[in-house]
Amino acid sequence: MRPRALLALLAVTLLALIAVVVLEHAASQRRQPGVDGTRLLPGLESSINAVTGLQLVGGDARALVTLQRTAEGWKVAETAAPADPARVRAYLLRLAHARIIAGKTRDPSLYPLIGVAAIDHAGASGVEARLSGLMPEPALLIGRYDARLDGTFVRRAGHAESLLVAGDLTPPRAPADWMPHPLLSIASDAVQAVAVSDASGTRYVVAREADGRLRVLHAPPGVQAAARRDLVADVLDGIDYSAVEPGTTPPANALRARVALRDGIIIVLRLWQPAGAGAPTRAVLTVQAPRGEPPSLAARAVALAAWLQGRTWVLAPGTWSLLSGSLQPGMPMPASAASAASPAASSSVAEPSTINDGGR
Numbered sequence: 001m002r003p004r005a006l007l008a009l010l011a012v013t014l015l016a017l018i019a020v021v022v023l024e025h026a027a028s029q030r031r032q033p034g035v036d037g038t039r040l041l042p043g044l045e046s047s048i049n050a051v052t053g054l055q056l057v058g059g060d061a062r063a064l065v066t067l068q069r070t071a072e073g074w075k076v077a078e079t080a081a082p083a084d085p086a087r088v089r090a091y092l093l094r095l096a097h098a099r100i101i102a103g104k105t106r107d108p109s110l111y112p113l114i115g116v117a118a119i120d121h122a123g124a125s126g127v128e129a130r131l132s133g134l135m136p137e138p139a140l141l142i143g144r145y146d147a148r149l150d151g152t153f154v155r156r157a158g159h160a161e162s163l164l165v166a167g168d169l170t171p172p173r174a175p176a177d178w179m180p181h182p183l184l185s186i187a188s189d190a191v192q193a194v195a196v197s198d199a200s201g202t203r204y205v206v207a208r209e210a211d212g213r214l215r216v217l218h219a220p221p222g223v224q225a226a227a228r229r230d231l232v233a234d235v236l237d238g239i240d241y242s243a244v245e246p247g248t249t250p251p252a253n254a255l256r257a258r259v260a261l262r263d264g265i266i267i268v269l270r271l272w273q274p275a276g277a278g279a280p281t282r283a284v285l286t287v288q289a290p291r292g293e294p295p296s297l298a299a300r301a302v303a304l305a306a307w308l309q310g311r312t313w314v315l316a317p318g319t320w321s322l323l324s325g326s327l328q329p330g331m332p333m334p335a336s337a338a339s340a341a342s343p344a345a346s347s348s349v350a351e352p353s354t355i356n357d358g359g360r
Contacts, residue, residue: 038100040154040165041138044131045096052133054088056171059124064173069133078175079244081311087178091171095129095140098169101151104162114153115143116162127171128157145170175244176314182240183313186261188214188233193260196232196326199253204326206232208262222329232326235259235319236267242280243314250284257323264290265301267308271320281320283313 044051056065066077067088074083104114111117115126118141126143139157145168146153152169155162172178193207205218206229214233219225236259250270257269266288273281285308289301 039096040098040100040140040163041095044134044138045093047134048089048092048096050133051092051131053131054092055130055132056173057119057128057130058173059119059121061120064127065171065175065178067178076175076178079179079311081179081244082307083178084180094167094169095131098152098154098165098167101149101164101166104153104164106160106162108160111143111155111162114162116141116153116155127173129171142169142171176242179244182238183308183315184236184239184267186236186259186267188230188237190261190263191233191236191259192262194232194235195258196323197256198324198327202327204228204232220327220329223326228322228326231322235269235322239319240316241313242316245282245312245314247284247310248282248312250282255320255323255327263297263300264293265297265304266290267304269323271315271323273320280317281315283315283319284311285309285313 052069054065054067055063058064063078067083068075068077072082074085074088075081076083105111108117112121112123112125115124117124117126119126119128126141128139128141130139131137141155141157143153143155143162145151146164149164150168151164151166153162154165154169189212191208193205196204202220203218204216204220204223204225206214206216209215214229216225216229235257251272254270254272257271259267259269261267268286268288269283270285271281271283273279287301287305287308289298289305
């Protein structure tokens with residue numbers, strides 16, 4: 001082995017040994033008397049409804065997530081979108097119920113090993129969680145979770161001693177992880193028609209007949225039309241996302257899917273894949289409300305539009321291949337769908353006016 005490689009190996013081994021000492025020999029560290037078994041944040045559970053904000057700050061003092069309680073509910077400031085109130089409350093309760101197992105190191109040189117170095121520290125790996133609305137406002141440096149000990153290393157901001165706290169207190173670091181999921185969950189039986197098209201004008205169209213059955217009305221030659229029928233109708237059932245970006249204009253070559261629901265609401269998806277190997281699919285969605293419909297339906301359309309529009313969604317894998325596969329001959333089918341496929345429907349039937357999107 002080369003001397004440089006040997007030295008690197010020895011350095012890594014030494015760091016690992018130091019980490020073991022920090023984790024396993026708490027008795028050698030100075031501890032605050034009487035902390036074992038006490039609540040990390042006493043009083044939080046009884047005042048949890050007074051919390052008005054939760055901010056997560058990462059290394060280099062970079063804001064990761066900012067959650068704010070408003071009159072309409074919890075919001076994610078970075079995406080200007082609703083937060084999932086159940087997710088927010090669940091995390092606040094985890095903090096409120098967290099109990100200290102033991103005091104740990106006070107040595108700042110050891111903080112980086114367990115992730116509780118100050119967030120402006122070079123290479124800080126932990127997260128500082130700041131709660132607002134309480135007096136005083138708590139701030140916690142949340143470090144590494146150790147599965148062997150089933151505990152998270154935490155240091156209260158402004159305190160020298162780090163603590164081992166029971167359970168996993170690691171917060172999600174992405175704004176999308178605090179938002180409702182999935183993006184949409186609309187079952188296929190609520191879908192009246194789906195029209196998929198690309199920039200060249202190639203189309204795949206399915207519509208629901210009077211008896212409720214789906215029928216392929218148009219498909220490109222060579223596409224396994226009937227085999228994809230139910231999959232395409234299910235496109236909004238559980239469609240999900242991994243991130244949210246500012247709203248943008250889709251490129252000219254974006255794929256387009258127009259989904260008409262049986263209640264008259266229309267949801268249009270424009271999807272594209274940015275250049276670069278493995279780049280995830282982006283999508284923008286718009287909602288069209290039916291005219292002259294009951295106020296309750298108009299209110300539902302407004303709520304959908306408020307949730308979907310004005311943002312670029314980074315979609316979870318699968319949606320792009322599902323829709324693009326309906327336009328490309330020879331695209332493989334999932335085994336489960338292929339085995340259940342019926343003979344392909346004729347693609348020579350004209351698209352009815354109820355499916356014609358009129359270029360909208």
